[in-house]
Amino acid sequence: MATGRIVIRADSGLDIGTGHVMRCLTLADALRDQGAEVVFVTRRHKGHVISALTGRGHRVVILPGNTGVSYGAHPAPPAHAGWLGAAWSEDAAATRRVLDAEGADWLVMDHYALDREWQQAALTAGTRLLVVDDLADRPHMADILLDQNAGRQAADYNGLVPDDCDRLIGPTHALLRAEFAQSRSEALARRDSLSRPERLLVTLGGIDKTNVAATVLEALAASPVAAGFEITVIMGGSAPWLEEVQSRAACMPMPTEVAIDVANMAQHMTRADLCIGAAGSTAWERCTLGLPTLQVVLADNQMAAASYMDKHGLALALPFPDAPDFASAVSKGLEHLSQRDTYRTMAHRAAALTDGEGTGRLAHQLIDREPLHAH
Structure with a gap:
């Protein structure tokens, strides 16, 4: 049985911009077209584009915007920790509740403020992790790592992802509609x-x-x-x-x-x-x-x-x-x-840099992977 239940964790806002959510929306549309069920978890930051998600018919779990709570104790807070606007541990717990409720096969995380500490707290036993990143500046426990930037090398993630992580590097993998x-x-x-x-x-x-x-x-x-x-x-x-x-x-x-x-x-x-x-x-x-x-x-x-x-x-x-x-x-x-x-x-x-087909290839890769648990 192919995997088909996917939760996406990404935010948008004046500080964060819209790009993270919009590229995840592109992936979500492709996944849905191939039969997957997709749910977004996102915060209501000022300048958010949540309406773009609901307008395309996706289910959305909305968390509060800037909560006024500090990021919280962390061994090495990410450089962009301030973008979260909440305690990372509470964010992880909220995401985990959604993963549990959905019986998710995959968690897609596209957020500079989150790293391996968050992932360890958020992931359920039967859920694989796709990380979308651009920075190569913090560790992840990813099954798949996507960095679509020109000039990036797979070696840039040495020591930041597991050895068996599938690294999709460069614009040929870009998430485009x-x-x-x-x-x-x-x-x-x-x-x-x-x-x-x-x-x-x-x-x-x-x-x-x-x-x-x-x-x-x-x-x-x-x-x-x-x-x-x-x-x-x-x-x-x-x-x-x-x-x-x-x-x-x-x-x-x-x-x-x-x-x-x-x-x-x-x-x-x-x-x-x-x-x-x-x-x-x-x-x-x-x-x-x-x-x-x-x-x-x-x-x-x-x-x-x-x-x-x-x-x-x-x-x-x-x-x-x-x-x-x-x-x-x-x-x-x-x-x-x-x-x-x-x-x-x-x-x-x-x-010559990209043919624009990266989204479809990635969607197939997620859906065709055998699930870790039976539904």
């Missing part, structure tokens, strides 16, 4: 036929807590290279600076629209010619579709992958948004990628 693989042929054909880019997509995460989108629009407004572009800015409905960005967009010297909570990101990326984008999980969406990108680092955990991609011609790295040369770097980057040979070379290199 099926629409990206489905749009791949159309997108790559568009890149090859393009004479000069004209449509620019700006996508800086669902939250954009520091209002980088406004900084990007300011740079584009001042750039003579950008004058001929049509611009689309993708934002989340929970973004704190949404109204300001909408106001700026209305005053831009070139056609600029703001699209909110889009359900067709692959279509937007396929129709775009260039992108200014965050160096997070959406990087692998852009690579699947061969979309040449000026990449912005918005969090420390994005720096290594962004540096690797710049070095290998997979994307062009921009300086930090508060750097004095940011605007000039945007303009120079657009000019550089508007050259036909440069454009096509980056499109092909990026597309």
Whole structure:
């Protein structure tokens, strides 16, 4: 009998962002399509995207947001322990109750604030563990470890996971929605036929807590290279600076629209010619579709992958948004990628990094594994 009961532990919010929950949602949809039962355990942090989970029909166990309780005694608290907003032991106990109630075959954990101590307390005897990580900075008792970042090596997790842990490393394993693989042929054909880019997509995460989108629009407004572009800015409905960005967009010297909570990101990326984008999980969406990108680092955990991609011609790295040369770097980057040979070379290199099929492969791997207990 194949495994089919899965609990996912992930959070979203202003500090955490939306990426962890959204990539887990992608996996959850694929698992459900293959007959699995999925339940999310998540906290109601400020800026959460729980509605995205319920809106797709998934069951959700909601824990309180910031409880005001400290992380608690721990041998070596994770660097991001503060993201939990609760005592790790209480969080583990709450998750364990859900695992027990569901008779779960798998626990999927995607959370920088949680580690092996939490896992030992949360896991039930019959439950396997999939850890989704980007940091390689803390130990796990994982059966499968997924780190989808470019430049990451399996050896980076030596001593952090059991020797028999199945390590899925690199963008070929990225958790992307099926629409990206489905749009791949159309997108790559568009890149090859393009004479000069004209449509620019700006996508800086669902939250954009520091209002980088406004900084990007300011740079584009001042750039003579950008004058001929049509611009689309993708934002989340929970973004704190949404109204300001909408106001700026209305005053831009070139056609600029703001699209909110889009359900067709692959279509937007396929129709775009260039992108200014965050160096997070959406990087692998852009690579699947061969979309040449000026990449912005918005969090420390994005720096290594962004540096690797710049070095290998997979994307062009921009300086930090508060750097004095940011605007000039945007303009120079657009000019550089508007050259036909440069454009096509980056499109092909990026597309070679991943085919966008990682989610389906992982879902099969979880469901096809023999369960540890009988239901």
